[in-house]
Amino acid sequence: MRKKDTDILFVTNGLGVLFKTEITLASDNKCTVKILSIEKAAPSKFHLHLAVAPTKMNDRYEWFLEKATEIGVHEITPIICDRSERKIINKDRFDKILLTAMKQSNVLFLPKLNQAIPFKEFIKRKNEGLRLIAHCEETDKNH
Numbered sequence: 001m002r003k004k005d006t007d008i009l010f011v012t013n014g015l016g017v018l019f020k021t022e023i024t025l026a027s028d029n030k031c032t033v034k035i036l037s038i039e040k041a042a043p044s045k046f047h048l049h050l051a052v053a054p055t056k057m058n059d060r061y062e063w064f065l066e067k068a069t070e071i072g073v074h075e076i077t078p079i080i081c082d083r084s085e086r087k088i089i090n091k092d093r094f095d096k097i098l099l100t101a102m103k104q105s106n107v108l109f110l111p112k113l114n115q116a117i118p119f120k121e122f123i124k125r126k127n128e129g130l131r132l133i134a135h136c137e138e139t140d141k142n143h
Contacts, residue, residue, distance in 0.1 A: 010106075012102075051078075056085040061086075074112065
């Protein structure tokens, strides 16, 4: 709303492309830009996929989504565990949080947010690479 004609804007598609644009028309309900340059970010050499159970307090999970986006996590899967207190998530709201975090932190890649699935179903999936589970219980760790 505060931008005016000839101001420079940086726009991304969330897939690693950064567009440098110049505003050619700025009004209250319309903005037209001219693309000045296009820059592609190099894809990451690794794929980081986090599966985390939604917390009872929704704002904690939202904070997690923000920070995961800022550090460059590629994919997030909410998992429902045996002791999960929150079994239903609002995926649309979480998608908006990811998009806002991407814009605010100048990250060029939008993480993929999967549908929530049960923990046992997630474990059965074929996942390549190193797989780690973090937990804080005082029990024996199983590999």
